[in-house]
Amino acid sequence: MPWNSRKLNDGRTIPEIAFGTWTLGNGQDPIDYVDNALDAGFSHLDTAQAYGNEKEVGIALRESGLAREDVFITTKFSGRDGLSIEQSIRNSLDNLGVKYVDLYLIHHPRLAQPDIPSAWAVMEKIQAEGLAKSIGVSNFEISDLTTLLASAKVKPAANQILLHPYVNVRQAPLVAFCKANDIVVEAYSALTPLTRQRGGPVDKPVNAIAARLDASPDQVLLAWARAKGAVLVTMSSKKERVEGYLKAGDIELTSDDVRDIDVAGALGVRLSARTVLRRVAGLTVLTTAAFGVCTYLGVEIF
Numbered sequence: 001m002p003w004n005s006r007k008l009n010d011g012r013t014i015p016e017i018a019f020g021t022w023t024l025g026n027g028q029d030p031i032d033y034v035d036n037a038l039d040a041g042f043s044h045l046d047t048a049q050a051y052g053n054e055k056e057v058g059i060a061l062r063e064s065g066l067a068r069e070d071v072f073i074t075t076k077f078s079g080r081d082g083l084s085i086e087q088s089i090r091n092s093l094d095n096l097g098v099k100y101v102d103l104y105l106i107h108h109p110r111l112a113q114p115d116i117p118s119a120w121a122v123m124e125k126i127q128a129e130g131l132a133k134s135i136g137v138s139n140f141e142i143s144d145l146t147t148l149l150a151s152a153k154v155k156p157a158a159n160q161i162l163l164h165p166y167v168n169v170r171q172a173p174l175v176a177f178c179k180a181n182d183i184v185v186e187a188y189s190a191l192t193p194l195t196r197q198r199g200g201p202v203d204k205p206v207n208a209i210a211a212r213l214d215a216s217p218d219q220v221l222l223a224w225a226r227a228k229g230a231v232l233v234t235m236s237s238k239k240e241r242v243e244g245y246l247k248a249g250d251i252e253l254t255s256d257d258v259r260d261i262d263v264a265g266a267l268g269v270r271l272s273a274r275t276v277l278r279r280v281a282g283l284t285v286l287t288t289a290a291f292g293v294c295t296y297l298g299v300e301i302f
Ligand SMILES: NC(=O)c1ccc[n+]([C@@H]2O[C@H](COP(=O)([O-])OP(=O)(O)OC[C@H]3O[C@@H](n4cnc5c(N)ncnc54)[C@H](O)[C@@H]3O)[C@@H](O)[C@H]2O)c1
Pocket: 019, 020, 021, 022, 023, 046, 047, 107, 138, 139, 160, 161, 188, 189, 190, 191, 192, 194, 195, 216, 217, 218, 233, 234, 235, 236, 237, 241
């Protein structure tokens, strides 16, 4: 089963795998790696106002010789340079050298100013004007989506979120909420067990599945995120890896494979210092309250 397209709630389609362009300035020319990706067969590019590379993405697109309608382009409003959402999309279109983008996202809920309903109304106007064929959000939690949906005329077509085995437990309710509301989940950083969180419990099942399927660990992790119902946003500046990502569309995991990765992911959950502090503080408040109630009722604890 190769990578296909998924239906969006506005009737359009989105290719199931995107080539992302956020590189934290690793010194390589974005034109080169976007060229590589298009050459290898990617038909979906993901950029953002904040990535500062929309011009290069536009150049690579023109260099590829592909027709505009054959490449799905996503960019995002990242609240840069004091520009409004409307000014930002026009600026992004200029940078990219295109008349429309296929998907325009609000990069983060805190960028939805002055509030989510007002920012979303501007997104709806942008879609009505044809500047973006589809509109969506990124990094929105259930509470943000609930606020948005309460006044939206148009539902977000997609929510681009962090999704990998170590955040699966935390993100599962959000993924289920998106599914129930017909919002496509786009997963970014699905390869985290191979990059920022190497050497964790997920390695064991991923390596075993990779060996059994004659695949690479990155391909298994992409297949895992796909099994969760997500469209993938990944990247590499290495041509062989880019080609491997595209071949990962043929990998089919069994439900046992997915479960083994889920279980290992749950074991490797990392709690941030803030979460640990919050939990300790919560426990302290609870214990103090329990002691208070017992003292008030005259119940002896010890
Ligand atoms: N909306 C957002 O807030 C947001 C946040 C992060 C990323 N993104 C998007 O998602 C894209 C991809 O993000 P990412 O880079 O975190 O994704 P990713 O998890 O897919 O990681 C890609 C990296 O993994 C490396 N890799 C692949 N296979 C490997 C292997 N076998 N061993 C070691 N390393 C390997 C690649 O070289 C590449 O650098 C970004 O470019 C951007 O477009 C969006």
